[in-house]
Structures are given as C-alpha cells and as structure tokens.
Amino acid sequence: MASVPVPAETRYLLLARGMRAFVDGYVAVLLPVYLLALGLGTWEVGLLSTATLLGSSLMTVAVGVWGHRFHHRHLLRAASVLMVLTGLGFAALSDLWPLLVVAFVGTLNPSSGDVSVFLPLEHARLAHSGDGHARTSVFARYSLVGALCAAIGSLAAAVPDQLAKLGVGTLPALRGMFVVYALAGLAIWSLYRRLPRPDEPLPVPPAPLGASRGVVARLAALFSVDAFAGGLMVQSLLALWLFKRFDMSLAAAGAFFFWTGLLSAASQLAAPWVARRIGLLNTMVFTHIPSSVALIAAAFAPRVEVALGLLLVRAALSQMDVPTRSAFVMSVVTPSERVAAASYTAVPRSLAASLSPSLGGALLAAGWMAAPLVLCGALKIGYDLVLLAAFRGVERGSRQSL
Structure with a gap:
C-alpha cells in the first residue's frame, strides 16, 4: 500500500473519513448510555438506531437518483452542515x-x-485514484483510516466517566460529546472546501446506471441481506448487550471497542494482499464466514472473557470484506456509472440495516439475549454462500480486467 501515490484530494477525503470515524466511534458506544440517562428504554435505543439508518438510506437514494446532476463538492459540504446540526440537536x-x-x-x-x-x-x-489492485489499495487505506480512528474514538467513550470524577454531571458530559461531534462536522466542512471546484472538470463525468444495471441490482439485493443481519447487532446494540449480559462498565466497553477497532484496521490493511492472491470475492466470503461463526458462539459464552475473545476473533475477520466489496463494485461497472453504482448498492444496505436495530433491541428487551447474535450470524453465513455462488463468474471477468 505504501507504493500507491496519494493525490491531495484523496488525502482530504481520508482525513475527513478519519474525523467522522473518530466521533462515530464514541457515539456508537455512548448513544445507548445517553438515551438511558434521558429516561428512555432499551427498545427506544433500537428505534432511534433504526431512524438514523433509515434516514441515511433515503438520503443515499436521493444521491443515487439525482446526485449526478450536482458537483460532489456541493453535496459533501451540505452533508457536513447536516452533521453539525445533528450533533447540536x-x-x-x-x-x-x-x-x-x-x-x-x-x-x-x-x-x-x-x-x-x-x-x-x-x-x-476515490474510485478515480487508481485502477485494478491500486484501486483496492486506495479503498483499503480509506477503510483502514476509518477503522483506526473509530478505535481511538471508542476510547473517548470513557471521557464522561473521567469528567464525572472532576465533578461534571453525567448528562452534561454526555451532551458535551455531541457538541464535539458537531465541531467535527464543521472541521470536515472546511476540508471539503479544498476539493476541486465546480468549474474544474471531474475525471469522468458521472451518469445514471446503464449497462451495469443488472449486476448492480443483484449485488444490491444480496448486500441488503448482509446489512439487515448486521443491523441486528450494530455497535450500539452490541455495547448494550455487553452492559446487560455481563454488567460491563462504560470504560471497559470503550477499551474493548478500541481493540476490536484495531483488529478491524489490521484486517483491512491485509485485505489487498489477500485479494491479490485469492481474488476479491473469495476474500469477502472466506473471511466473513468464520467471523459469523465466532459471533454465534459468543452468544452462548458462559463467561465475559470467552465472549470477548470470540468477539475479538470476529473483529479480526468481519471487516476484511469492506475494501474488497467497494473495489469489487467499482470494478464491475463503467467509470461513469460509479457514483450511481455506489449509491444503488449502498441504498438497500442502509434500508435493510435500518429495519433490524429495532428488532434487535426488542429481542434484547424481551430477555432473548442470544437471539440477535445468532440470527445475525446465520443470515450472514447464508449471504456469503449465495454471493459466492452467484458472482464467481463475474469475479473471474473482473479479475481479468484488473
């Protein structure tokens, strides 16, 4: 990955990704604690998680349908303003x-x-930053930055506890963390100002889906199954599961998610190396299945040490498909279709993921502590097997073009 040159625009995007991942890292851990401190219940935590994912999916739909009519710089800056307002709200x-x-x-x-x-x-x-394996490396770097910064952000979830020792109330400290989220959005807005201006031509003018519509539709349908499964155990719900099942403290949960983030980052760093040897699709599938097995096993762990060990194994494998999946989608569509393809494959993922957190929260609220983990793992294994069977031929064709 070190041999891949990094253009200035890519550096800005990587820095923005890192800042968003940092605040997302602690928000995912603090969100259930904050909502419970406000007097809301377990089911409401899942409901709010559903609302966030559903709203994101609808905005992504809009980008897929109308995004090619606007310059990326305008859309990214508008999204960063929305991030500021979200934190303040x-x-x-x-x-x-x-x-x-x-x-x-x-x-x-x-x-x-x-x-x-x-x-x-x-x-x-980012798709225009390189071709073939170079593109995979760029996406791996993007995912790596996100994973590392999210891991560090998870450690920041302990800040409210530290402030409490200084006499700051728990609720004001938690609110302050959302103000920091808003400030991060402001900093990201300033970064996006440095992207190419509307009067500077894009490398390839974006266009709606055309020749690649069929393969994108099939990928989107399968990705939605994976996303629905993942939504059953989003990080906020996994933190809630650890709080309820093992009475884990906020500081311990933050430290645990820091280490899972580091393992996730390491796996994404290794993803391009693995993909060069066994292919993008095989990397996605053959690392994903063992991680799902570890998640199912964690649901029945008798002690917290065993559960955390299995979840660490899951973290070391489950995110290796992230850069390879992005590179795979970009490799099977024409350059002009990449904006639309990224949106259309992200939309079903967001929609599907938005439906399941409320279900996961309801299962936890009902006392079925193992159910969300088992259902998540089983659905992901089924997704991997169908993906491998359906796209093995497409994988061969895309590798020949790399």
Missing part, C-alpha cells in the same frame, strides 16, 4: 420524538461502519 434535545426527527434527517451513525450519505460520494471520487 442531540446535545440540546431530551424527548423521544424530537430526537427521532433529528436521528432521521441527520448523520448519526450507531454502527461500527460507515452507513452515511458521505460514503457513496467519497467512494465515487
């Missing part, structure tokens, strides 16, 4: 329904990955 509001509105229209991310409207816009620009 969560810091100021306390009641469920206003928070649901902010969650729906905002950019809050309750999961360990990036499911926001930023994703397809940044992916489309």
Whole structure:
C-alpha cells in the first residue's frame, strides 16, 4: 500500500473519513448510555438506531437518483452542515420524538461502519485514484483510516466517566460529546472546501446506471441481506448487550471497542494482499464466514472473557470484506456509472440495516439475549454462500480486467 501515490484530494477525503470515524466511534458506544440517562428504554435505543439508518438510506437514494446532476463538492459540504446540526440537536434535545426527527434527517451513525450519505460520494471520487489492485489499495487505506480512528474514538467513550470524577454531571458530559461531534462536522466542512471546484472538470463525468444495471441490482439485493443481519447487532446494540449480559462498565466497553477497532484496521490493511492472491470475492466470503461463526458462539459464552475473545476473533475477520466489496463494485461497472453504482448498492444496505436495530433491541428487551447474535450470524453465513455462488463468474471477468 505504501507504493500507491496519494493525490491531495484523496488525502482530504481520508482525513475527513478519519474525523467522522473518530466521533462515530464514541457515539456508537455512548448513544445507548445517553438515551438511558434521558429516561428512555432499551427498545427506544433500537428505534432511534433504526431512524438514523433509515434516514441515511433515503438520503443515499436521493444521491443515487439525482446526485449526478450536482458537483460532489456541493453535496459533501451540505452533508457536513447536516452533521453539525445533528450533533447540536442531540446535545440540546431530551424527548423521544424530537430526537427521532433529528436521528432521521441527520448523520448519526450507531454502527461500527460507515452507513452515511458521505460514503457513496467519497467512494465515487476515490474510485478515480487508481485502477485494478491500486484501486483496492486506495479503498483499503480509506477503510483502514476509518477503522483506526473509530478505535481511538471508542476510547473517548470513557471521557464522561473521567469528567464525572472532576465533578461534571453525567448528562452534561454526555451532551458535551455531541457538541464535539458537531465541531467535527464543521472541521470536515472546511476540508471539503479544498476539493476541486465546480468549474474544474471531474475525471469522468458521472451518469445514471446503464449497462451495469443488472449486476448492480443483484449485488444490491444480496448486500441488503448482509446489512439487515448486521443491523441486528450494530455497535450500539452490541455495547448494550455487553452492559446487560455481563454488567460491563462504560470504560471497559470503550477499551474493548478500541481493540476490536484495531483488529478491524489490521484486517483491512491485509485485505489487498489477500485479494491479490485469492481474488476479491473469495476474500469477502472466506473471511466473513468464520467471523459469523465466532459471533454465534459468543452468544452462548458462559463467561465475559470467552465472549470477548470470540468477539475479538470476529473483529479480526468481519471487516476484511469492506475494501474488497467497494473495489469489487467499482470494478464491475463503467467509470461513469460509479457514483450511481455506489449509491444503488449502498441504498438497500442502509434500508435493510435500518429495519433490524429495532428488532434487535426488542429481542434484547424481551430477555432473548442470544437471539440477535445468532440470527445475525446465520443470515450472514447464508449471504456469503449465495454471493459466492452467484458472482464467481463475474469475479473471474473482473479479475481479468484488473
């Protein structure tokens, strides 16, 4: 990866990704704690997670349908303004329904990955940074930065506890963390100002889906199954599971998610090396299945040490498909279709993922502690097997073009 040159625009996008991942990292851990501190319940945590993902998916739909009519710079700056407003809204509001509105229209991310409207816009620009394996390396670097910064952000989830030792109330400290989220959005807005201006031509003018519509539709349908499964155990719900099942402290949960983030980052760093040897599709599938098995096993772990060990194994494998999946999608469509393809494959993922957190929260609230983990793992294994069978031929064709 070190041999891949990094253009200035790519550096700005990587820095913006890192800043978003940092604040997303602690928000995913703090969100259930904050909502419970406001007097809301377990089911409401899942409901708010659903609202955030559903709103993000609808915005991504808009980008897929109309995004080619606007310059990426304008859209990214508008999204960063929305991020500022989201942080301020969560810091100021306390009641469920206003928070649901902010969650729906905002950019809050309750999961360990990036499911926001930023994703397809940044992916489309990154796709022009290289071809073939170089493109995979760029996406791996993008995912690596996100994973590392999210891991560090998870450690920041302990800040409210540290402030409490200094006499700051828990609720004001939690609200302050959302103000920091808003400030990060402002900094990201300033970074996007440095992207090419509208009067500077894009490398390839974007266009709606055309010749690649069929393969994109099939990929989108399968990705939605994977996303629905993942939504059952978004990071906020996994943190809630650890709090309820093992009475884990906020500081311990933050440290645990820091290490899972580091393992995820290491796996994404290794993804291009693995993909060069066994292919993008095989990398996606043959690392994903063992991680799902580890998740199912964690559901029945008798002690917290065993559960955390299995979840660490999962973290070391489960995200290796992220850069390879992005590179695979970009490799099977024409350059002009990349914005639309990134959006159309992200939309079903976001929609599907938005439906399942409320289900996962309801299962936890009902006392079925193992159910969300088992269902998540089983659905992901089924997705991997179908993906391998359906796209093995497409994988061969795309590798020949790399």
